[in-house]
Amino acid sequence: MSEVINKSKLAKDTTGVLASLTTGQKNEALLVMADALRREAPAIITANAxxxxxxxxxxTPESMLDRLALDVDRINSIAEGLQQIAVLPDPIGDTLESIERPNGLNIQKLRVPIGVIGIIYEARPNVTVDAAGLCLKTGNxxxxxxxxxALSSNRKIVEVLHNALAETSMPPNALQLIEDPNRSSVDEMLKLNGLLDVIIPRGGSSLIQNVVLNATVPVIETGAGICHTYLDATALPEMAQNISLNAKAQRPSVCNSMETLLVHQDYASKYLLSLxxxxxxxxxxxxxxxxxxxxVPWVLPATVExxxxxxxxxxxNIRIVSDLEEAMQHIAQYGTKHSECIVTEDQENSTRFLQEVDASAVYHNASTRFTDGFEFGFGAEIGISTQKLHARGPMGLPALTSTKYKIYGTGQIRG
Amino acid sequence: MSEVINKSKLAKDTTGVLASLTTGQKNEALLVMADALRREAPAIITANAxxxxxxxxxxTPESMLDRLALDVDRINSIAEGLQQIAVLPDPIGDTLESIERPNGLNIQKLRVPIGVIGIIYEARPNVTVDAAGLCLKTGNxxxxxxxxxALSSNRKIVEVLHNALAETSMPPNALQLIEDPNRSSVDEMLKLNGLLDVIIPRGGSSLIQNVVLNATVPVIETGAGICHTYLDATALPEMAQNISLNAKAQRPSVCNSMETLLVHQDYASKYLLSLxxxxxxxxxxxxxxxxxxxxVPWVLPATVExxxxxxxxxxxNIRIVSDLEEAMQHIAQYGTKHSECIVTEDQENSTRFLQEVDASAVYHNASTRFTDGFEFGFGAEIGISTQKLHARGPMGLPALTSTKYKIYGTGQIRG
Known part of the structure; x- marks a missing residue:
C-alpha cells in the first residue's frame, strides 16, 4: 500500500471519533498542540536548518529561504495562531434549519465535519500548523x-503535534503528513475519491491549476487574483490615490492586490499624472x-498579455476607459472573479458596479486588500475561494463543514 | 467553433442580464413558458412520437419507452411544475450575513446566481423543462x-420555450440545448472550465461516474443510493414492517429506496419470518x-457484491447483526452516504445512530423514501447531492445559488 493510501485510510478511520468530539475536547487539543510547539521550538529550528x-x-533565492525560515518568534506566532483558533466559535453541531412537516416528520439540518481534507501546499511550514488547526477544530x-x-521542518512539526495529540482526546492519526517528495504522491491524492472528501490547494497558480485540472476528488479552488480598481469620473482624488496605492503596493505578492488600474477619462485628464x-x-x-x-510619458506600453x-x-497596468460600462467589460474579460473595486461618489454607478461585476468581493471606496478572513472578522482563514460552489471569497471555519439532515419520525411511510 | 462552445458562450453572455432580473420578471417568464408548453402540446407530442x-x-424496452412518452396529461403536469417553481420564494438577493467592522467597513454577504449550469441527463424529457425552470428561476x-x-422531443420543447422567452424580459439564449448526440459533446462539456460554472449529472450511476471521474468543471454529484434500514432489538414490529416495506417496495427504482435490511438478532428471532x-x-x-x-429457508445467499x-x-438483502455497532459498521462499509434509517424505541441507540452514521439524511422511525426536496418542503428539487461540498441531500433552489460579498467603504485602506 502506498504512503498516500495508507495515511489517508488512517486519517479516515478517525473521522467517526472526530465528529463526536466536544468543542472543549477539540480546543484542549489545540492548546496542547500550541504548548508543544513552543516547548519543542529548538528541535523544530534544528530541523528547519x-x-x-x-x-x-x-x-534557492533568499526571498524563498526567508519564507521557509523559522525562529523562536515565528514559532511562537504559529503557536498563537492555534490558540486563536481554539477561541473561535465551533460551527459543528449548529442547527441551520429546523423543519416541521405536516406528516409530523421533524427535520433538522446540522453542521457536520466534511470528513478528510487534503491540503496541497508549497514552502511555508506555518501552513502545516495553520491548516491542521483549522481542520481539527472543525472535526475534520x-x-x-x-x-x-520544507520536508524536514514539516516532519518535525508533525512529530511534535502527534506526540502532543497522544495526550488528548483527539486521535493523532487525524493529522497525516505525506513525506514522499515525488510529484506522483500529489497525483495520487488528486484521484483518491472515497478516502479524501475535498482537496484545497494553497500556493501559486501552477500548483492550483494542476490540482483543478487533474483532480477527480472535489476541489476548492483558491488563489488566483487579477484584481482591478476603477476610478470613476467622480472619484475623490485623495481617496482614489490612497486606495490605489494601498491595493497595489502595500503587499504586492498577495492575491488580493491590484494588477490593473482602470481610470475614467475625465478623472485621468485631471489627476492621472500626479497619481x-x-x-x-x-x-x-x-x-x-x-x-x-x-x-504620462514614462509609462511603458501594456499588452493584452x-x-x-x-x-x-x-x-x-493602467487603462483609461470612457465610462463605467467599458470598465466593467474590461473586468469581465480579464478578471479572475476575486476582488474588484470602484472608487466613486456616484451612488448609481457604485450600485451598478457592485451588482453587475461578478466577483467574490466587490468594493465601493475601499481597498481590495481587505479580502481576507481576518479582515472580514472571521478570526481565521483556510484560503480565499475563487470558485462559486460551496464557499466563495475568504473561507473561515464554516467553509470547512458539510451538513447532515437528521429526521425524527414516529413510523411515517411515504404514500 | 463547436456546438458546445458556441452555445455555452451564448449562455454565458446572458448571465449579466439574468443576475439583474427581478423576481417578478423571472416568474413571468416561467408562466409564459408554461402557457406555451400547454398551447404547443400537439406539436410536442408529434416530435415525441x-x-x-x-x-x-x-x-428499446417498453418500460424505457414509457418514461420517454409524452401525452397531454404529462405535458400539463410538466407545465404545472413551472407554475409551482414560479410560486416559490426567490433566494437571489437574500442577505445571508451583514458584518460591521471596527474600521467602518460594511460587508454584506448576498445570494447570487452561480452563472452557467450544465445538466447532463438521460431519457425523460420532463427533466428538460424542470431543470430549465429551476435554473432560470435562480438567475442561472x-x-x-x-x-x-429524447432528442426530437427536447428540440421541440426548447424551440417552444425559446419562442416563449422571446416575449419576456428573460433572454432566450439563457436556455441552450446541445443537440449533438455523440458522446464527444458530453466530454467537451466536462472540460469547459471558464464557460460552465458547474455540471449536475442526472441519471444512472454510469452516467454519474463518467461525469465525476472526467470533469474538470466542478460537479455536484447526485444519485447513487445504497440505503439501509436497521431494525433494532426494541423496534415495534408493526412500525418496523411498515417502514421496511415502504422503503423497499413503494418505488424500488429510486435512489432513496432500501437495498439492505439490517436486523438485530433479538428482533430477528421473533419477527423476521413474518416480515x-x-x-x-x-x-x-x-x-x-x-x-x-x-x-427463513427460502432466502437466497447474499454475496459481498x-x-x-x-x-x-x-x-x-437481509443481514442479521449482533448489535448497533455491527449495523453501523456495515453501513460505513457498504453505504453511499445517501439515506440511512434506524427503527428503535431505544433513545440512546437512535441518538448514536443519527450522530455517528455519515449520510446526507439519517432517520429515526421513518422511511428513507422521504429524502426528496418535495417531501422536505422545498417545493422543488434539482437532485439529491451525495457529496459533501456545496449542498448535501435534497437540493432546492438555494443549492443553485452562490454568494458574493458587497463591501461598502469610505476610503478604508489596509494598514
Whole structure:
C-alpha cells in the first residue's frame, strides 16, 4: 500500500471519533498542540536548518529561504495562531434549519465535519500548523502534502503535534503528513475519491491549476487574483490615490492586490499624472494604454498579455476607459472573479458596479486588500475561494463543514 | 467553433442580464413558458412520437419507452411544475450575513446566481423543462445535454420555450440545448472550465461516474443510493414492517429506496419470518446471510457484491447483526452516504445512530423514501447531492445559488 493510501485510510478511520468530539475536547487539543510547539521550538529550528541548508545548496533565492525560515518568534506566532483558533466559535453541531412537516416528520439540518481534507501546499511550514488547526477544530481529519523544500521542518512539526495529540482526546492519526517528495504522491491524492472528501490547494497558480485540472476528488479552488480598481469620473482624488496605492503596493505578492488600474477619462485628464508620480515614488513600474502614455510619458506600453497577468509584483497596468460600462467589460474579460473595486461618489454607478461585476468581493471606496478572513472578522482563514460552489471569497471555519439532515419520525411511510 | 462552445458562450453572455432580473420578471417568464408548453402540446407530442418510433426500431424496452412518452396529461403536469417553481420564494438577493467592522467597513454577504449550469441527463424529457425552470428561476443560464433517445422531443420543447422567452424580459439564449448526440459533446462539456460554472449529472450511476471521474468543471454529484434500514432489538414490529416495506417496495427504482435490511438478532428471532413473508407477498426477492437463511429457508445467499449493489429493483438483502455497532459498521462499509434509517424505541441507540452514521439524511422511525426536496418542503428539487461540498441531500433552489460579498467603504485602506 502506498504512503498516500495508507495515511489517508488512517486519517479516515478517525473521522467517526472526530465528529463526536466536544468543542472543549477539540480546543484542549489545540492548546496542547500550541504548548508543544513552543516547548519543542529548538528541535523544530534544528530541523528547519536542514531545509535551509538544502535550499542554499540548491540555489534557492533568499526571498524563498526567508519564507521557509523559522525562529523562536515565528514559532511562537504559529503557536498563537492555534490558540486563536481554539477561541473561535465551533460551527459543528449548529442547527441551520429546523423543519416541521405536516406528516409530523421533524427535520433538522446540522453542521457536520466534511470528513478528510487534503491540503496541497508549497514552502511555508506555518501552513502545516495553520491548516491542521483549522481542520481539527472543525472535526475534520487532514492529510497534508507540503512542498519538499520544507520536508524536514514539516516532519518535525508533525512529530511534535502527534506526540502532543497522544495526550488528548483527539486521535493523532487525524493529522497525516505525506513525506514522499515525488510529484506522483500529489497525483495520487488528486484521484483518491472515497478516502479524501475535498482537496484545497494553497500556493501559486501552477500548483492550483494542476490540482483543478487533474483532480477527480472535489476541489476548492483558491488563489488566483487579477484584481482591478476603477476610478470613476467622480472619484475623490485623495481617496482614489490612497486606495490605489494601498491595493497595489502595500503587499504586492498577495492575491488580493491590484494588477490593473482602470481610470475614467475625465478623472485621468485631471489627476492621472500626479497619481502616476505617486506610484513612481514607491517604485511601481507602470504599463499602460496609448491614452495613458500620452498623459504620462514614462509609462511603458501594456499588452493584452499584461492585462491577463497576475504580477504579484511592483508592476501595474493602467487603462483609461470612457465610462463605467467599458470598465466593467474590461473586468469581465480579464478578471479572475476575486476582488474588484470602484472608487466613486456616484451612488448609481457604485450600485451598478457592485451588482453587475461578478466577483467574490466587490468594493465601493475601499481597498481590495481587505479580502481576507481576518479582515472580514472571521478570526481565521483556510484560503480565499475563487470558485462559486460551496464557499466563495475568504473561507473561515464554516467553509470547512458539510451538513447532515437528521429526521425524527414516529413510523411515517411515504404514500 | 463547436456546438458546445458556441452555445455555452451564448449562455454565458446572458448571465449579466439574468443576475439583474427581478423576481417578478423571472416568474413571468416561467408562466409564459408554461402557457406555451400547454398551447404547443400537439406539436410536442408529434416530435415525441418520432423519438418513440426510433426507440421501437432500436428495440428499446417498453418500460424505457414509457418514461420517454409524452401525452397531454404529462405535458400539463410538466407545465404545472413551472407554475409551482414560479410560486416559490426567490433566494437571489437574500442577505445571508451583514458584518460591521471596527474600521467602518460594511460587508454584506448576498445570494447570487452561480452563472452557467450544465445538466447532463438521460431519457425523460420532463427533466428538460424542470431543470430549465429551476435554473432560470435562480438567475442561472443553463446548458442542457439530454439523452439522444429524447432528442426530437427536447428540440421541440426548447424551440417552444425559446419562442416563449422571446416575449419576456428573460433572454432566450439563457436556455441552450446541445443537440449533438455523440458522446464527444458530453466530454467537451466536462472540460469547459471558464464557460460552465458547474455540471449536475442526472441519471444512472454510469452516467454519474463518467461525469465525476472526467470533469474538470466542478460537479455536484447526485444519485447513487445504497440505503439501509436497521431494525433494532426494541423496534415495534408493526412500525418496523411498515417502514421496511415502504422503503423497499413503494418505488424500488429510486435512489432513496432500501437495498439492505439490517436486523438485530433479538428482533430477528421473533419477527423476521413474518416480515419475510410480507416481502414475499409483494414479490420482493430476498437474499441474506447464513443466519437469515436459517430463520427463513427460502432466502437466497447474499454475496459481498450483493451488499455493494444498488438494485433499484424488487430485490432485498437481509443481514442479521449482533448489535448497533455491527449495523453501523456495515453501513460505513457498504453505504453511499445517501439515506440511512434506524427503527428503535431505544433513545440512546437512535441518538448514536443519527450522530455517528455519515449520510446526507439519517432517520429515526421513518422511511428513507422521504429524502426528496418535495417531501422536505422545498417545493422543488434539482437532485439529491451525495457529496459533501456545496449542498448535501435534497437540493432546492438555494443549492443553485452562490454568494458574493458587497463591501461598502469610505476610503478604508489596509494598514
Amino acid at each position: 536542514e531545509d535551509l541548508e538544502r535550499g542554499r545548496l540548491n540555489g 481529519a487532514v492529510v497534508l502534502r507540503g512542498g519538499s523544500s 502616476a508620480e505617486a506610484f513612481r515614488e514607491v517604485h511601481v513600474e507602470l504599463r499602460g494604454c496609448q491614452q495613458t502614455i500620452s498623459l 499584461d492585462y491577463a497577468t497576475e504580477y504579484n509584483d511592483y508592476i501595474l | 418520432e423519438d418513440l418510433e426510433r426507440g421501437r426500431l432500436n428495440g 443560464a443553463v446548458v442542457l445535454r439530454g439523452g439522444s433517445s 419475510a413473508e410480507a416481502f414475499r407477498e409483494v414479490h420482493v426477492e430476498l437474499r441474506g446471510c447464513q443466519q437469515t437463511i436459517s430463520l 450483493d451488499y455493494a449493489t444498488e438494485y433499484n429493483d424488487y430485490i432485498l
